[in-house]
Amino acid sequence: MTHIHLEAIEKSYGQTKVLNDCSLEVARGEVMTLLGPSGCGKTTLLRTLAGFVRQDHGRVVVGGVEISHLDPNRRSVGYVFQNYALFPHLSVADNVAYGLKVRRRPAGEIRERVAKALQLVALDGLGARYPAQLSGGQQQRVAIARVLVLEPEVLLLDEPFNALDAKLRLTMQIELRKLIDRVGITSIFVTHDQSEAMMLSDKVAVMRAGRIEQVAAPLEIYDRPVNDYVASFIGRANVLSVEVRDGVVASAPEVVTNRADGPARLIVRPENLAIAGADACWSGRILFASAQGPSIEYEVEAGLPEPLRLVVPRQAGEAALPAGSAVGVRIVDPGACIVIGGGSGV
Amino acid sequence: MHPVVRRVLHGGGFWPAFPAVAFLVVFLVLPMLTLLAFGFVTIERGRIVGDTFTLQHLHSALGDQLIWRLAWRSFYVAVISTVLALVLAYPVAYLFSQTGGIWRTLILIAVISPLLTSALVRTYAWLVILGGRRGLLNQTLLQLGLIDQPLRLLNTDWAVIIGMTQIHLPFMILPLLAVLSGRDRRLEEAARNLGAGRVRTFFTVVVPMSVPAIFAGLALVFAVSYTNFIVPQLLGGGSYSTLAVQVYEQTVVVLDWTRGAVLATILLTSCFVFVYLIVAGGSRLSRWSEIRT
Ligand SMILES: Nc1ncnc2c1ncn2[C@@H]1O[C@H](COP(=O)(O)OP(=O)(O)OP(=O)(O)O)[C@@H](O)[C@H]1O
Ligand SMILES: [Mg+2]
Numbered sequence: 220m221t222h223i224h225l226e227a228i229e230k231s232y233g234q235t236k237v238l239n240d241c242s243l244e245v246a247r248g249e250v251m252t253l254l255g256p257s258g259c260g261k262t263t264l265l266r267t268l269a270g271f272v273r274q275d276h277g278r279v280v281v282g283g284v285e286i287s288h289l290d291p292n293r294r295s296v297g298y299v300f301q302n303y304a305l306f307p308h309l310s311v312a313d314n315v316a317y318g319l320k321v322r323r324r325p326a327g328e329i330r331e332r333v334a335k336a337l338q339l340v341a342l343d344g345l346g347a348r349y350p351a352q353l354s355g356g357q358q359q360r361v362a363i364a365r366v367l368v369l370e371p372e373v374l375l376l377d378e379p380f381n382a383l384d385a386k387l388r389l390t391m392q393i394e395l396r397k398l399i400d401r402v403g404i405t406s407i408f409v410t411h412d413q414s415e416a417m418m419l420s421d422k423v424a425v426m427r428a429g430r431i432e433q434v435a436a437p438l439e440i441y442d443r444p445v446n447d448y449v450a451s452f453i454g455r456a457n458v459l460s461v462e463v464r465d466g467v468v469a470s471a472p473e474v475v476t477n478r479a480d481g482p483a484r485l486i487v488r489p490e491n492l493a494i495a496g497a498d499a500c501w502s503g504r505i506l507f508a509s510a511q512g513p514s515i516e517y518e519v520e521a522g523l524p525e526p527l528r529l530v531v532p533r534q535a536g537e538a539a540l541p542a543g544s545a546v547g548v549r550i551v552d553p554g555a556c557i558v559i560g561g562g563s564g565v
Numbered sequence: 566m567h568p569v570v571r572r573v574l575h576g577g578g579f580w581p582a583f584p585a586v587a588f589l590v591v592f593l594v595l596p597m598l599t600l601l602a603f604g605f606v607t608i609e610r611g612r613i614v615g616d617t618f619t620l621q622h623l624h625s626a627l628g629d630q631l632i633w634r635l636a637w638r639s640f641y642v643a644v645i646s647t648v649l650a651l652v653l654a655y656p657v658a659y660l661f662s663q664t665g666g667i668w669r670t671l672i673l674i675a676v677i678s679p680l681l682t683s684a685l686v687r688t689y690a691w692l693v694i695l696g697g698r699r700g701l702l703n704q705t706l707l708q709l710g711l712i713d714q715p716l717r718l719l720n721t722d723w724a725v726i727i728g729m730t731q732i733h734l735p736f737m738i739l740p741l742l743a744v745l746s747g748r749d750r751r752l753e754e755a756a757r758n759l760g761a762g763r764v765r766t767f768f769t770v771v772v773p774m775s776v777p778a779i780f781a782g783l784a785l786v787f788a789v790s791y792t793n794f795i796v797p798q799l800l801g802g803g804s805y806s807t808l809a810v811q812v813y814e815q816t817v818v819v820l821d822w823t824r825g826a827v828l829a830t831i832l833l834t835s836c837f838v839f840v841y842l843i844v845a846g847g848s849r850l851s852r853w854s855e856i857r858t
């Protein structure tokens with residue numbers, strides 16, 4: 220059941236179109252990630268939903284009610300800012316209590332709910348501190364508690380883990396996902412870290428230059444990208460210009476496609492390529508090799524505009540083939556390859 | 566060495582400031598102390614008599630009812646003028662922070678340009694505006710039919726307060742302007758997101774964040790108002806006096822340097838106390854801003 224519905228949102232700043240016909244549906248209780256490179260409009264889309272930015276065209280619908288015209292304080296949409304935006308002049312407890320005080324809840328109830336919210340994010344006992352006296356991870360949890368205590372319909376988080384170091388980041392990602400599942404709140408994350416997107420979300424929306432290119436479950440985006448942009452953005456991909464003839468790819472005949480004959484592009488994940496002998500589709504020379512525990516990475520110069528990238532499983536004791544070796548490369552699972560139209564600009 | 570002295574000298578902050586500190590000590594603090602010292606010795610025929618240190622002059626000044634009345638006037642005139650300046654300055658500084666482009670430049674010019682004309686000239690301008698029946702203000706109000714008797718403004722506390730407020734307004738606006746235009750707007754968005762309306766956001770987020778600037782402005786404007794002697798002299802008229810005016814008259818007109826120095830000591834000391842109270846009040850209200858991490 221659709222909970223959040225963004226309909227054909229457009230937004231320009233002066234001459235620049237920052238959001239271009241952005242449509243997005245998020246089901247109730249679902250966790251959606253907006254993924255895209257810097258400057259593609261992720262924050263702007265989130266801010267439109269929160270009401271900080273007014274769209275030029277399009278509608279914002281939450282729970283079947285259009286909220287496009289509502290001021291930010293009239294929307295039941297919790298927003299966790301990129302750098303948390305905690306009130307520096309208020310203690311942690313007062314930060315969390317802010318929204319409840321605005322709603323004129325009785326003092327006893329406020330105390331109770333603040334304590335519960337701080338407990339939820341494992342910050343009980345730190346209520347009297349000021350934000351400046353907390354670590355980055357703790358500040359982030361205050362920002363989340365401050366929003367969750369109001370039990371909003373929707374939770375928006377703009378790159379919530381950016382300021383954290385790699386290790387804490389991983390812990391917080393897991394904690395946050397657990398927390399969201401526990402309170403069961405429809406959430407939209409912004410990130411430009413694809414592994415974060417894969418790990419946190421039920422669905423990923425890949426954005427490029429103000430447009431949404433594909434919305435799907437993380438694995439589906441990985442396995443079935445709609446175009447080479449999405450393919451190279453999520454994980455790594457070899458994108459090859461090929462020729463389709465009689466329903467197969469000319470240079471790799473085991474790849475069957477229902478595309479019409481003509482130029483096309485073949486998308487192959489690095490782990491779907493293997494070093495081969497006689498049955499090779501391509502042959503070339505190893506440019507670079509690196510063994511990394513469970514796998515070995517190769518770059519093979521095979522007379523294509525870009526070298527082929529391979530990630531092959533490594534057996535115990537196995538060393539990488541030396542750079543310079545002449546090798547063949549084959550496709551492991553032709554069914555996992557994707558052939559898309561050859562026209563440029565997809 | 567006292568630990569505080571040691572910390573100042575070795576804290577790394579002192580030596581870069583040394584030239585300025587030395588300059589102020591040699592050309593401001595020492596001459597001022599010398600001047601103030603005249604209040605604590607006996608002078609006869611232009612010479613200091615013996616090496617007699619005496620508190621007798623201070624004692625008699627503090628026992629004088631008139632001095633207390635003048636000090637009280639200095640105080641309440643300065644307080645009212647300072648509060649008025651804050652009330653007038655805040656909206657201007659806020660407006661500045663909310664606008665862009667040409668408006669920003671115009672506001673900045675409007676705020677700074679009074680500082681380019683001398684305070685004396687501006688005070689004379691107020692004389693023209695407030696002065697008597699034919700003053701600009703009374704003329705205008707009479708013409709508009711808002712009053713039928715000219716107001717008596719000149720030679721009252723209000724004339725002094727109005728003049729001072731206008732002259733000192735930039736000192737209030739400038740610190741506010743700096744802090745308000747450099748503030749983090751996302752805090753206001755956060756407040757809106759948590760359900761606060763515009764007005765509530767302003768008073769619970771914008772104003773508290775500017776408390777350090779508010780108190781800096783209050784201290785600055787209070788100090789210059791409390792010690793200003795030109796405005797009360799010109800706009801208060803011949804029989805109007807304050808503590809600062811007395812310091813001037815005793816020293817320059819009556820040429821009683823002893824009396825002048827004693828009154829200056831009282832003026833300066835009380836000014837320091839009030840400024841200290843303002844600053845202390847400000848940092849009490851904004852302890853959060855002093856947290857070091
Ligand atoms: N207030 C504004 N005025 C003008 N241009 C803006 C404004 N806000 C955003 N933009 C432009 O809109 C585009 C999208 O910005 P946005 O902040 O949404 O990107 P983003 O996807 O969140 O990027 P990042 O990953 O770097 O945070 C950028 O090109 C940015 O320069
Ligand atoms: Mg952003």
